Amino acid sequence: MIAAALTTDSFLERLPVLARDTVTGRLPESWRWMAGSLLEIIAILAGFGLLFAYLTLAERKILGRIQNRPGPNRTGWFGLLQPFADGVKALTKEDVVPAGADRVLHFLAPVVLVAVSLLGFAVLPFGRHLVAVELDTAVLYFFAAGTATELAVFMAGWASHNKYSLLAAMRALAQLISYELPLLLSVVPVVLVAGTLSTTKIVAAQGGWSLGFVPHWHVFTPWGAAGFVLFMVAALAESNRSPFDLPEAESELIAGHLTEYSGFKYALFFMAEYFGMCALSGMAVTLFLGGWGAPLAQLEWIPSYAWFTAKLLVLLLGFIWIRATLPRLRLDQLMKFAWKFLVPLTLLNLANAAGWSLTAGWTGPLQLVRWAVALALVAVPFVVLGRTLSAGSAPRTYRFA
Amino acid sequence: MTFTFLILAVIILGSALAAALRPNLIHCALLLVVSWLGVAGFYLWAGAEFVAFAQVLVYVGALSMVVLFAVLLTRQSRAELRVDAPETRRAVWAVIAGVAVSGVIGAAVFATKWDPAPVTAPEVTVRGLGLELMGAHAAALLLLGVLLTAALLGAVVLAAPDRPEKEEKS
Numbered sequence: 106m107i108a109a110a111l112t113t114d115s116f117l118e119r120l121p122v123l124a125r126d127t128v129t130g131r132l133p134e135s136w137r138w139m140a141g142s143l144l145e146i147i148a149i150l151a152g153f154g155l156l157f158a159y160l161t162l163a164e165r166k167i168l169g170r171i172q173n174r175p176g177p178n179r180t181g182w183f184g185l186l187q188p189f190a191d192g193v194k195a196l197t198k199e200d201v202v203p204a205g206a207d208r209v210l211h212f213l214a215p216v217v218l219v220a221v222s223l224l225g226f227a228v229l230p231f232g233r234h235l236v237a238v239e240l241d242t243a244v245l246y247f248f249a250a251g252t253a254t255e256l257a258v259f260m261a262g263w264a265s266h267n268k269y270s271l272l273a274a275m276r277a278l279a280q281l282i283s284y285e286l287p288l289l290l291s292v293v294p295v296v297l298v299a300g301t302l303s304t305t306k307i308v309a310a311q312g313g314w315s316l317g318f319v320p321h322w323h324v325f326t327p328w329g330a331a332g333f334v335l336f337m338v339a340a341l342a343e344s345n346r347s348p349f350d351l352p353e354a355e356s357e358l359i360a361g362h363l364t365e366y367s368g369f370k371y372a373l374f375f376m377a378e379y380f381g382m383c384a385l386s387g388m389a390v391t392l393f394l395g396g397w398g399a400p401l402a403q404l405e406w407i408p409s410y411a412w413f414t415a416k417l418l419v420l421l422l423g424f425i426w427i428r429a430t431l432p433r434l435r436l437d438q439l440m441k442f443a444w445k446f447l448v449p450l451t452l453l454n455l456a457n458a459a460g461w462s463l464t465a466g467w468t469g470p471l472q473l474v475r476w477a478v479a480l481a482l483v484a485v486p487f488v489v490l491g492r493t494l495s496a497g498s499a500p501r502t503y504r505f506a
Numbered sequence: 507m508t509f510t511f512l513i514l515a516v517i518i519l520g521s522a523l524a525a526a527l528r529p530n531l532i533h534c535a536l537l538l539v540v541s542w543l544g545v546a547g548f549y550l551w552a553g554a555e556f557v558a559f560a561q562v563l564v565y566v567g568a569l570s571m572v573v574l575f576a577v578l579l580t581r582q583s584r585a586e587l588r589v590d591a592p593e594t595r596r597a598v599w600a601v602i603a604g605v606a607v608s609g610v611i612g613a614a615v616f617a618t619k620w621d622p623a624p625v626t627a628p629e630v631t632v633r634g635l636g637l638e639l640m641g642a643h644a645a646a647l648l649l650l651g652v653l654l655t656a657a658l659l660g661a662v663v664l665a666a667p668d669r670p671e672k673e674e675k676s
Contacts, residue, residue, distance in 0.1 A: 210536070242632070245559040252567025256539060259574055263532060275578070282571060302556075302632050 114233065117408040121148075122234045145237040149226045157379045158188035164425045171429040191372075198368035203266055206365065210264035215366065215373035218257035222377040224250035225384035230305050232397045232410030243304040244296060247388060248289055251343070254381065255281045258352075258362055261374070265365035273361030276436060277352030280342060283443040284349075288339035290451035291332045294458030295323055295392045308396030317402070322395035327479035328458040331487075333393040335451050337420070340385040342443070345378055347428035351436060386420040387413075445494055450486060457482040510551055518544035529588050531577050539570045556635060 125144050129137040162177065162184060169176025177184035202211055228243035230236040240246050255278055262274020296302055299310040313321045323329030342349035352361045363374055390396060394416050397409035434442070457479055464475045518541050525537035542565040549558035639647055 210532075240555065242555045242559055245556065245563065249559040249562035249567070252563055255567065256536070256570055259571075260536070263578075271578075275575075278571060278575075282568075285567070296632070300633060 115406060115408070118233060120408070121232065121410065142237070149237060150223070153223075153226060153380060153383055156383060157376055158192070160379055160383075160421060161191070161375075162187050163422075164428070167422070167425050168429050171426075195369050195372035200368040200370060201365075203365050205266035207264040207266065210260045211365070212370075214257050214261035214264060215370045215377070217260065218254055218377040219373050219380065221250055221253040221257065222380040222384065225388070226380075228304050229384070229387045229391060230308050230396055231387075231413050232408065235397075235410055236305055239305060240303065242302045244292060244302045244307070244392075247304075247384075248285075248292070251381070251384075252285070254377070257377075261366070262362035265362070267365050270362050270364050273352060273364070277345070277362055279436075280345075280349065280352060280439060280443075283440060284339045284342035284447075287335055287443060287447035287451045288343055290448065290455060291335040291339060292388075292392060294328050294332050294455050297455070297458050298323070298328075298462045304391050304396075308391055308398065311395040312398055314402060320395055320398060320400055322393065322398070324393040324395075326461065327476065327483045328454050328461055329393055331450070331454050331483040332458070333389065335447060335454065336389055336393065337423075339447060340382075340389065341424065341427065342439075344382040344385055344424075346382060346424055348431040348434050349439060350428075351433055351439065382424060383417070383421065386417055386424070389420060390416040441494070446490055449490060453482060453486050507551075511548075514544055514548050514551060517541075518548065531581070531588075532574070535570065535573045535577060538573065539566055542566055542570070556632065 125141055128144060129140045132140050165187070166176040166184065177187040180186040180190045202208060225247045227238045228236065228240055228247055258274055258277050258281065262270045262272075262277070265271070295307060299307045301307060301310070311320070311322050315321065319325060324333045341347075345352050353363065363371060366374060390413060397413040399405045399407060399409070399412050460482070461475070461479055464471075467475050521537045521540040521544065525534045525541060528534050528537065542561065546558045546561040546566070549555075549561055
């Protein structure tokens with residue numbers, strides 16, 4: 106279907122598509138579509154499954170190094186077999202279901218969560234020719250698929266038949282719902298400027314360089330930079346990562362809605378969290394960081410999927426670094442932050458992006474005006490809002506005994 | 507194609523029926539979500555991608571939460587989540603209300619003159635949808651916005667405490 110474009114690419118660029126076609130080529134014509142889709146699903150499951158396994162190891166290792174300890178280092182070389190040891194442990198653990206639990210929902214919750222957290226990967230363009238499903242409304246699909254995680258969290262909390270689980274689930278839901286708004290609103294400017302909901306077209310819109318070395322990535326525009334940061338903050342909260350990990354809060358809430366889960370079901374929740382984190386990071390790469398595009402024209406010989414993976418890994422390492430750095434928020438701080446700070450900023454950013462796309466034709470000195478106005482629209486509200494909200498509580502005075 | 511439609515119809519109607527018959531309100535709400543998902547599937551089957559995903563986003567993502575929160579906030583304990591077997595009086599009223607609503611909807615459906623659909627599906631872009639919403643249907647959109655804002659403010663007024671809470675010390 107994309108044979109014409111394929112012939113001009115390097116061998117490495119074509120490799121995944123060629124591999125798929127060699128396998129499906131042996132099958133009769135009517136089976137090829139099905140087999141190709143199955144292969145893509147297997148590739149995504151295997152790739153992100155492995156990424157999940159080694160992300161847990163990388164997280165423990167990096168957290169260890171940041172806290173001045175070695176991290177897991179006894180299983181295999183440098184602890185490289187640790188994820189598999191953990192997997193075997195989770196599989197062989199006793200699966201405890203509370204006597205009063207709603208057995209069906211208790212079982213369904215982790216299954217639904219993992220299933221829907223995998224759905225988002227279908228529309229991420231991993232490379233020039235690597236997107237499992239080409240949809241005109243891909244961005245909408247991605248976030249629609251993500252909303253079902255809230256239902257799974259509710260099911261987990263309610264089916265456990267445990268007051269603390271239910272309360273924690275309600276808190277988790279309040280967080281997920283509150284941060285979904287800034288998450289979606291920070292995406293709207295990209296859709297507005299690119300004029301499409303298709304992920305492949307959004308990536309294509311970010312191709313090319315100005316002055317020969319500045320890529321046209323959205324993150325290099327004032328509204329894009331602000332949108333990227335807002336998106337990543339909301340993504341942190343949506344994937345329950347530190348500093349927004351209070352739904353789980355191992356130390357004070359005994360893992361919230363996960364209290365009554367053990368063994369492999371717990372592992373499934375854990376897996377869904379990482380899948381969600383990977384999917385949102387992949388979306389951030391697609392929307393703001395130019396997707397699979399290379400940062401310089403001279404570096405285009407490196408295959409596009411390698412660039413995507415590199416950007417994805419950088420964002421994921423950022424997640425881990427943030428976890429090692431920031432303390433957990435309180436629930437009221439969490440809500441205040443979402444509704445009084447993030448939502449107004451994302452709305453302003455939307456107006457900023459609208460202005461940016463309206464002034465696209467400005468040239469010469471008008472360009473400077475355009476940049477100055479857009480930068481002011483990002484910086485001034487941020488400073489004013491931040492100062493007003495933190496008035497009275499910052500800067501803190503520390504009194505030592 | 508017809509086979510897919512039949513499966514979707516069974517899912518939508520079956521889960522809706524089960525939602526009406528289950529004694530546990532939480533199960534009812536979750537089954538209703540399955541029914542809404544089925545409707546989204548129907549939109550996909552009909553080729554309306556945008557509407558399908560918007561349906562999932564709004565109904566499965568947001569409205570389900572409203573229903574579940576409403577159920578949990580109005581019941582004191584798990585025992586109250588059980589709905590008793592219908593009394594005759596309630597059943598009669600339910601049937602009357604159901605017939606009345608379906609009568610109104612049915613009358614509206616049959617009174618509408620349906621233009622024959624174009625042979626080729628029109629190319630629907632997001633831009634086109636936006637222009638249509640902001641142009642021809644701007645009044646309806648504005649009214650809906652005002653209605654939702656009023657509902658939101660009403661919820662805040664109902665939920666907010668009567669007197670300001672104590673100043674937080676940090």
